[in-house]
Amino acid sequence: MKQLIKNGTIVTAEKTFRADLLIVDGIIAKIGSGLTGGATVTEIDASGRYVLPGGVDVHTHLNLALGERRVSDGFYQGMRAAAFGGTTTIVDHPEAGPADCSLFHQPDYYRELLAHEAVIDYGIHGVFQRVDSEVLRDIPALIHSGVSSAKVYLTYDGMLNDVEIAQVLQAMGAAQGLTAFHAEDDAVIRALREQFGREGKRSAVYHALSRPDTTEADAIARILELAWAGGNIPVYIVHLSTAKGLAVIEQAKARGQRVFAETCPQYLLLDQSCYQQAEPEGLKYVMAPPLRSSADQQALWRGLSNGSIDVLATDHCSFSFADKVKYGQADFRQCPGGCPGVETRLPLSYSAGVGQGRFSINRFVDLVATTPAKLMGLYPRKGALQPGADADIVVWNPELEKTLAVTTLHQQCDYTPFAGMQVKGWPELTMLRGRIIVKDGDFFGEKGFGEFLERTPFAGSC
Template structure:
């Protein structure tokens, strides 16, 4: 049955206006004033904003990290995402066996997601090593699997050398793909960690001190220069946490280089004082890069306003505080990295960004939906409310006040980093391809409703 949403205020990255929206066969077919149809289900959106569904392009569902597994899988994680106003995700696949092909992990992740996800989903490729076979296989992954972005790491077990990074950047440029990177200086981190461990400095704050802003910023600058050497290959910096790294990104963008930055709500709203919380609560915030000094937050917000930071994602990677995080009790190096956030991103960015006037509501839509869609090959199907687009629509009540607690959330983890925050403005309805799957914070959708999204090639001129 067609659906007619009436009396709402539509918000896109460019415009804000009152209109009705008519939906048929999973698509937006008409936008206009006072649309009349007798054969429709009608939704009254009076006093509500209609925004394009959120697109989270940095999640880690079903992630296996050493001996532990992230608490959210593609069912529980996408239910939580939907309840928070996110209608699509692009998940960063975890590492596979040493020496495996690129397709190995694609097949593994289809096994995780297909028939389980409740919202639409895609994957970023993951590159663990570089040889002629991997470079050749990239073309099939881009063309055949519709995966036009690949992640590399400058730290952790499968970190790439500078030579391997350069080969990756050049190859993906040839294929109209984009390289996403976790930028941290592995050698410096290893030295600092070993120094703190030898000195018996093992509490959570030393996680932050062993991964200082210089480690992140140096790796960002190195990637920028390698991307330039690869003929201005497109480069995407994940989870930017600090103003020093942002300074390097500004220099590159201002000289015309194709560098895109993403940050996350935790770096905009939380700071490294959290690591000093009593009763080992600091373990909740062990993630990489770590939380930074508070002074970085306003610079990151300004980076969003000024257009240097184009995406806000989550890096959702949840482990129970009462179980997995306790592995770090007495030794921060043994605590699994990651924190939850897939459900809270949109409410936090609306309340802390729009309601508190740090950003406009149009900028909110731009960084949580439109830019992610354009950068990662989902536009023009996703990322805006326009005729012909998928009917991925979220209704936000700007006056709804919510006391954010773990008890009200759907993330399959035993804490939220944002416990007790009072939010103003909250999603009250989530629609994916014309079907309402969340209403008033209650999931009413179906397991497996989400579709795999084959993504198009990357054309950054459109950003």
């Protein structure tokens, strides 16, 4: 099967240029001017449009279950929403598995579920919930199986202590894995949550106050000290939210440390004033880390622009507003945390980033597709527009304007934290391996078409 995208403006992380793009059997075959594909080619006219690589979101929780609490989407609905927003690949974070389960348990379990549900391509992160000789022994085999990254929590049940983190880092570094970290100081957070509970301070604003910016910065500093002392082992900091945390990362990068960071649209576009909304509205914004100040927002935008932040992901975790109220209205500590965002990531970051002159369209592509693909062992199959890459392509209308509303999005969740925001720039067509899965607001994807991606070991840089 041949397809020819004509008259568009190709955008990569490095350059922008007018060209045609020829696809043969789901793979990009040629990029150039005046291409033809013969009598059997199907032509797509991209006049006045950008042609972008499909988005790569390396931080999602599309099927997360914590006891009786479960996110709204599930894999099918979450991936469908992602496709409408121009994302063609995710790397999903599983929750911790049963006590004492193997390092393979959750990735294997998720692969079984996704085999029948996936409508876009996917990878799966590992998760460390304990450290012992079995877990450490299994790390090379996990990476060899195509799961080249795994996550450590510094808070919540299943968190690791410094000795365990050092052991994980050594084993992951030796096996060419990339260790991802949820960086918050558990001791301080626990103490503040207990204090606020005793004092009857249980509304949503106290969620934010129980997780001050120092808890993130101090946790990042601990991680980076351990990684540096272990021989400059690469680490990946998820959902960076603070100027203080960014400063720690920038200092480490300046000395040559291999640290990579992501942030998310909620930390760029929403701030802690959201918690002051009349109850129970503030519960919509209970997430960890919490929303921060406008000064933190400005620092994060600067980090995206100057390269000290490497990735724009979502941390999509779509517990419904109904469940947030059900569990958390009387006490923020019982509120399930997280927010939806997998569909709105590209439009929001393009509109507020490129549209408002904060960074170039090439930097946009780098943040939402190319660098996440490189860091997570997917490049150049994903995140690239070049011969030999998968034809994961978004035809982007830079003039299309929309006002975000839960009624017009395709997520299963009953709210969007970005309701009422106006964006300019939206995908008109999303293609996965040469197959159109979204076009002009209609969905053509099929369950099971999405493929598991065996990710390569970490290459050492992006």
